[in-house]
Amino acid sequence: MDKGVKLYGTWYSPYAKRVELALKLKGIDYEYVEEDLQNKSQALLVYNPVYKKVPVLVHHGRPLVESAIILEYVDETWTEGPRILPADPYKRAQVRFWSQFVDQQLMVPAIGVLKASGEARAAMICEFHDKLKVLEEGIKDLFLAGHSLVNGETMGFLDVVMCSAFGAQKIQEEVIGEVVIDPEKYPVISSWLVAISEQPVAKALAPPREKVVHLLRSIMAAGI
Ligand SMILES: N[C@@H](CCC(=O)N[C@@H](CS)C(=O)NCC(=O)O)C(=O)O
Incomplete structure (x- = not known):
């Protein structure tokens, strides 16, 4: 139907x-x-x-x-479901800003870490850390009070963007054999990713682990 x-x-x-x-x-x-x-x-x-x-x-x-x-x-x-964007215009603008930052600034070095080797990879890791520092500082006051998701009880726009971009970060770190988003360096981002991974929708839509590992290994092998 x-x-x-x-x-x-x-x-x-x-x-x-x-x-x-x-x-x-x-x-x-x-x-x-x-x-x-x-x-x-x-x-x-x-x-x-x-x-x-x-x-x-x-x-x-x-x-x-x-x-x-x-x-x-x-x-x-579909206004009857939970809101994805905040009702407050200022918060909405901040969520759009940081979502764009994740897309435009963070995703490229993240994939670069996987694909590149030697000096190029070291440069990508440096760039990734620079961007992570900016994100860590920028989002720390964005979370709804008492919640570990930006949107509060359920995931909203920025949580969804982060989940889609970095939901498989732990698997990626296992594949490359290196912790990049270190909880000691990036406590806000790290606990945010944990909260996201515990969400029922995130669990329901996560692709099978083996499929992700296979994909990441082939990206690494193909290089740039
Ligand atoms: N800015 C686009 C990016 C979409 C995008 O890059 N999609 C990729 C898959 S991850 C694609 O369809 N690539 C096919 C191609 O480039 O030919 C969005 O946010 O929807």
């Missing part, structure tokens, strides 16, 4: 994952279509002719692209 909501994603895409997390948090029933990015479907190319990327959310036949835009659309459209 047509549920009216269809998500085109790829299991390892952090951008698709955040849309799935948002849909689950909101309790929205949806159909999931797994895309093979080496052999994109005609539907994906038609729905996202500009970037040809996942995720694409199709709502009653109308496509939406770009994960941050989709998350906002989901929050504004």
